[in-house]
Amino acid sequence: MRRLDSTSADFQSELTALLAFETSQDPQVDQRVAAILADVKTRGDAAVVEYTNKFDGTSASSMADLELTQAELKAAFERLPADQATALQAAAARVRSYHEKQKMSSWSYEDEDGTLLGQQVTALDRVGIYVPGGKAAYPSSVLMNAIPAHVAGVAEIIMVVPTPKGERNDLVLAAAYVAGVSRAFTIGGAQAVGALAYGTQTVPQVDKITGPGNAYVAAAKRAVFGVVGIDMVAGPSEILVLADGTTNPDWVAMDLFSQAEHDEIAQSILLCPDAGYVDAVYASIEKLIDTQPRKDIIAASLKNRGALIVVKDLDEACEICNYIAPEHMELSVENPEALLPKIRHAGAIFMGKFTSESLGDYCAGPNHVLPTARSARFSSPLGVYDFQKRSSLIKVSEVGAQKLGQIASVLAHGEGLTAHANAAEFRLK
Amino acid sequence: MRRLDSTSADFQSELTALLAFETSQDPQVDQRVAAILADVKTRGDAAVVEYTNKFDGTSASSMADLELTQAELKAAFERLPADQATALQAAAARVRSYHEKQKMSSWSYEDEDGTLLGQQVTALDRVGIYVPGGKAAYPSSVLMNAIPAHVAGVAEIIMVVPTPKGERNDLVLAAAYVAGVSRAFTIGGAQAVGALAYGTQTVPQVDKITGPGNAYVAAAKRAVFGVVGIDMVAGPSEILVLADGTTNPDWVAMDLFSQAEHDEIAQSILLCPDAGYVDAVYASIEKLIDTQPRKDIIAASLKNRGALIVVKDLDEACEICNYIAPEHMELSVENPEALLPKIRHAGAIFMGKFTSESLGDYCAGPNHVLPTARSARFSSPLGVYDFQKRSSLIKVSEVGAQKLGQIASVLAHGEGLTAHANAAEFRLK
Structure with a gap:
């Protein structure tokens, strides 16, 4: 695993190389x-x-074969072991309660001339959520x-989830039931994005598509952006742990693993001013990696894209964090x-030793759909605000029209x- | 000018044809x-x-030749006629005062276990604003x-504005001075978007690019989305006037003109249940069009893309409006x-007969950068919220870690x- 020192002369170029990830579009995929x-x-x-039949190895004869009924979603929930059903409902309740705090409301005020100004906030009518299938099917x-x-x-929530070889994931279907999905289709890839964006005879056209997917899904979302809204173009997942050396190194090692286990190209970085503690975390990594069923993925991810970085002090660590703008930041x-x-730039900030990233991933309440690849510099976690929009409100009074009319007239003639x-x-008298 | 009737059997297909506008990408432009x-x-x-030299007909020998100094911006302001200087400052003050109401704040709360949850709101570090030059140079x-x-x-605001053949627009430069632009470059097109997105030796890399532009600018913004944030991909401007027949028809005709004069492909639509009033507005259009210096553009726009639509009643007019999701809605x-x-879907809603769209364009306070081409179904006017972003905050207490840990453990094993x-x-005891 790569080990860097912020006092090294090459540190900035090493850091840039570490973060480099080709996010640009692949023309062949685009085509x-x-x-x-x-x-x-x-x-x-x-x-x-x-x-769908071609890419997912299914044998549907019509879209009807690719729609999941509410009864199927409910049955999947009812088939769950009790501990899973309870955990899913507990997580959903916490996520719901947190997100209710994000709801935006309409607002307005009157200026001194009686002119009303404000914004009316409304929900989107219908949205599509893309849920990856196959090896990375995540009910959360x-x-x-x-x-x-x-x-x-939102009145209608349409879920799409591919089922490669027809394999359905009960937890995913149960989660759709718990979360209040309106309709669900077992389709994926660019074809699912196209169906949601343009609508088909069976799949209704949506106003926005959210949720992560592979390179084809990302390219399709980028292409339909404008026809519908999209959340973001997701990159590999990342964690940055900023440690002062007081947390049990085993815990930090496992937090780094929990990012690395997603994907060989996921990124786990530790920043700490205490070189001895960095050694201890490395020792924990060595000790614990063999306990992990996904150890090959973890090892590849840590080797290719992970780093343990010794920094001068915690202030410098914060500066480096702001440059990296990590998706997850402990x-x-x-x-x-x-x-x-x-900390100015981070998707989610997990504070204190008890806050493992995984608690946030599942059930603390905040959203786990977060900006990746340095986009926390300019974007936010997925939230209720992504499913609401604003209309400006302007009602100019007769008095106001006289004053504003003069200004507008001068500027409009100027243009x-x-x-x-x-x-x-x-409108002037 | 096209005249439609909502009771006609073909109405929905006529309406779809009226709104049809090829917003999809042009592969040649993309390349x-x-x-x-x-x-x-x-x-x-x-x-x-x-x-820049090639496309804008300039003869710069280095980027230094393409940077405007603060002194140049200030001098442009000082050269303005007094009425323009006053109008620009009055408009800026109103726009600032309205937008201050949009500023988001950080928030947090503690749950029953002492776990802290919330979001930290921060500003973007540096943004680029694209200002079209040439024939459509708009200081507003x-x-x-x-x-x-x-x-x-935002700490640094970088403006780019092309100056075809080196022609600078004093009002644009003055507006940059009044609005507090940090640095300004006389560059445009895809090359300006690229400079802002990737940074050059002279142009600093920004975190987000906002502002409208031509097809090349739109394609460039779409391509760099992800590397930086973008606001939206702008289409032709639109107005929908929903009238009950009580407003002076000359006023409504002029409001339709004020959209049509932007561009041959701009769209102006009137919805009214009173056929006689629609006749009166049409008579006003015929009477007033010759008074307009931009009458050729207005006539082409009204002919190609305009429509006067007689509806059953005002409720139906609202439904049609929601389908159209217009940028501007009177x-x-x-x-x-x-x-x-x-009214669920509209970029800005101008209420009452005194509220001409042009008052909102310049000085009422709300933003005039608005979602076009039906995107008001899922997006909002440009606002302060576009220059802020959120980081989720989670600080799980020791007690909370016990409860949440159980839930997360079940769900993670399930995945x-x-x-x-x-x-x-x-983290469990």
Whole structure:
């Protein structure tokens, strides 16, 4: 595993190389995706069924074969072992309760001339949530995408989840039931994104598509952006642990593993001013890795993209964190509140030694759909606000029209837009 | 000008045809843009200077020639006629005051176990605002992009504005001065988007790019989305006037003109249940069009994309409006408050006969950067919230770790993620 020292002359270039990840589009993927999208737009259901049979190894004869009924979702929930059913409901309740705090409301005020200004907040009508299938089928992602939409007041939540070789995941279906998904289709890839974006005979057109997926899904979402809204283009998952050396090194090692086990290209980084503690975490990694069923993935991820970084002090660690803008950030220190104001860019901040990232992933309440690949510099966790939008409200009073009309007239003439100016001038007495 | 009747059997297909606008990407534009972006990413300043000289007919020898100093911005403001200077400052003050109401704050709460949950809200560090140059140089757009960023607390606001043939627009430069732009470059097109997204030797890399532009700018923004944030992909401007027949028809005609004068592909639509009033507005259009310096553009826009639509009643008009999800929506009725709850999708709602859209464009306060092409179904006016972002906050108490750890452990094992489960289990007593 890579070990860096922030005092080394090459540190900045080493850090840049560590973070480098080709997020740009692959023209070949783009082309194939464009062809699939065009086909789905033109032929609808027939195209979706064909691509699904081809890519997912299914043998559907119509879209009806690819729709899950509410009864099927409910039955999946009822088949769950009691501990899973309880855990799923407990997680859903906590996620719901947290997200209710995010709900935006309409607002307005009147200025001194009696002109009303504000914004009306409304929910989206219908959204699509993309849930990856196959080896990375995550019921928790169903909760994290559907519950905020539900809290926002979205009337219809359409889930798509591919079922390679027809294999359904009961926990995913149960999560859809618990989260209040309206309709669910066992489709995936660019064809599912196209079906949601354009609508087909069976799949209704949505207003926004959220949820992570592979390179084809990401390319398809980028391509349909504008026709529908999208949440973000997700990259590999990342964790940055900023430690002061007071947390049990085994705990930190396991937190680094829990990111690394997602994927060979996931990234786990430790920042700590105490070189001895870094040694201890490394020893824990060596000791614990063989206990892990996914140790090959963990080892590859830590080797390819992981790093243990010795820093000068905690302030420098915060600066490095802001540069990295990690998706997940653990402030595994005695007094996280003291450092918090220095952390400007991170998707989620897990404070104190008891806050393992995995608690946040499942059930603490906040969303686990978070900005990756340095995009926490400019974007936010998925939230209720992603399923609401605002309309500006302006009601100019007769008095206000006189004052505003003068200003608008001058500026509109300055821009050479006479009709704009005249429209304002007509309202002058 | 097209005249439709909502009771006609073909109405829905006529409406769909009216709204149809090919927003999808042009592969040729995409390819040229990709080449420019790659070149700017590799060669930086040198590439930007070359493309600028080539496309804008300038003769810069280095990026230094393409940077505007603060002194130049200030001098442009000081050269303005007094009425323009006053109007610009008055508009800026109103826009600032409205946007201050949008500023989001951090929030948090503790649950019954003493676990802290919330979100920390921070400003973006540095943003780029794209201001179109040439024939559509709009100083008001400088205010509408820069002021929300400034209110959000963005430390550096970088403006790019092309100056075809070197022609600078004093009002644009003055607006940059008034709005608090940090640095300004006279560059445009895909090369300006690339410079902002990747950074060059001279142009600093930004975290987000906002502002409208032509097809090349739109394609470039779409391509760099992910590397930086973007606001939206802007389409042609639109207005929908929903009238009950009580507003002076000349006023409504001029409001339709003020959208149509932007562009031959801009769209102006009137919805009204009173056929006689629709006739009167049409008569006003015929009477007033010759008074307009931009009458050719207005006539082309109204002919190609405009429509006067007679509807059954105001409720139906609201439904049609929600389908159209217009960028600008005038509720030109006696009692706009009564209809407001029925309008779910619109970028901005201009209520009452005194509220011409042009007052909102310049100085009422709300932003004039609004979702186009039906995207008001899922997106919002540009605002302070576009220049802030959130980090989730989670600080699990020791008690909370016991309860949450059980839930997370069950769900993580259910997803086959043992390290996630172990990280939670390690925190159990």
